[in-house]
Amino acid sequence: MSQAHRPLREQTALVTGASSGIGAAVARALAAAGAALAVNYSGQREPAERLADEIVQGGGQALSIQADVSDEQAVERMMRETVERFGRLDILVANAGLQRDAAFVDMTLADWQRVIDVNLTGQFLCCRAAVRQFLQQADRPELSRARGKIICMSSVHEIIPWAGHVNYAASKGGVLMLMKSLAQELAPQRIRVNGIAPGAIRTPINRAAWETDEALQRLLALIPHGRIGEPEDIGKAAVWLASDDSDYVNGASLFVDGGMTLYPGFEDNG
Numbered sequence: 001m002s003q004a005h006r007p008l009r010e011q012t013a014l015v016t017g018a019s020s021g022i023g024a025a026v027a028r029a030l031a032a033a034g035a036a037l038a039v040n041y042s043g044q045r046e047p048a049e050r051l052a053d054e055i056v057q058g059g060g061q062a063l064s065i066q067a068d069v070s071d072e073q074a075v076e077r078m079m080r081e082t083v084e085r086f087g088r089l090d091i092l093v094a095n096a097g098l099q100r101d102a103a104f105v106d107m108t109l110a111d112w113q114r115v116i117d118v119n120l121t122g123q124f125l126c127c128r129a130a131v132r133q134f135l136q137q138a139d140r141p142e143l144s145r146a147r148g149k150i151i152c153m154s155s156v157h158e159i160i161p162w163a164g165h166v167n168y169a170a171s172k173g174g175v176l177m178l179m180k181s182l183a184q185e186l187a188p189q190r191i192r193v194n195g196i197a198p199g200a201i202r203t204p205i206n207r208a209a210w211e212t213d214e215a216l217q218r219l220l221a222l223i224p225h226g227r228i229g230e231p232e233d234i235g236k237a238a239v240w241l242a243s244d245d246s247d248y249v250n251g252a253s254l255f256v257d258g259g260m261t262l263y264p265g266f267e268d269n270g
């Protein structure tokens with residue numbers, strides 16, 4: 001692994017939902033920046049193990065850990081396994097998320113509940129476990145000015161309403177205020193909590209939106225920057241938010257969306 005710019009050296013990061021898409025790219029980017037990686041997965045064991053192997057082959061340290069982030073006991077176990085292996089936790093990226101789309105009148109309570117359980121309660125459980133760990137371990141100001149860093153993976157739908165996806169949009173709106181309230185509560189402890197709000201990123205979660213040329217053209221009309229985002233775009237933002245380069249940033253939601261939240265429909269005077 002290159003010795004060049006490794007702002008996260010000797011730090012440990014846990015990325016949830018890291019077996020695919022954004023989580024996998026974030027785990028790779030944090031590892032390249034020097035962090036030891038706990039690669040969480042829920043159902044997809046093989047890709048998570050392959051990713052952990054890839055990081056180790058590249059000269060880093062990594063461990064894959066199964067846990068459903070909506071399960072309190074599983075999250076507590078995941079944290080114990082991370083700390084047993086690496087000795088501590090410095091960075092949490094609460095990324096795991098899913099969609100269960102339906103027109104509102106057809107949405108079942110199970111569709112609503114599962115999305116809230118994973119996307120919002122899952123972040124609560126992971127953040128709580130991480131903060132408890134940050135507060136009980138030794139501070140190392142020579143490696144990180146903050147005592148711990150949390151990045152909540154949100155979405156542009158924390159502010160853009162999304163018909164047909166009310167469970168998802170409600171969960172991300174919740175993530176925004178979870179993130180900000182936590183940042184306010186924990187700032188005196190020098191724990192930084194920020195969010196990333198991705199726009200349209202090319203991953204399995206939104207395959208239908210980019211898989212065909214027709215769908216992609218429709219999507220691009222919403223993106224002033226003229227291209228779909230790649231998972232690596234989010235990986236770079238996560239490295240910055242996890243490092244001392246962003247030490248004075250706390251409670252912020254960083255939109256990485258090619259301008260989607262600039263409301264391009266108003267570009268020609270609405």
Ligand code: NAD
Pocket residue numbers: 016017018019020021022023040041042043044067068069070095096097098118122153154155156197198199200201202203204205206
């Ligand atoms: P993805 O489907 O590739 O990744 C989601 C990951 O979460 C998967 O690895 C999945 O196995 C995991 N997961 C689902 N339920 C879980 C659970 N209960 N416990 C642990 N892991 C679980 O999609 P993605 O696009 O990489 O999504 C990652 C995050 O980014 C999500 O929170 C999503 O809402 C957010 N996001 C994605 C986009 C986009 O355009 N792709 C845009 C905005 C926000």
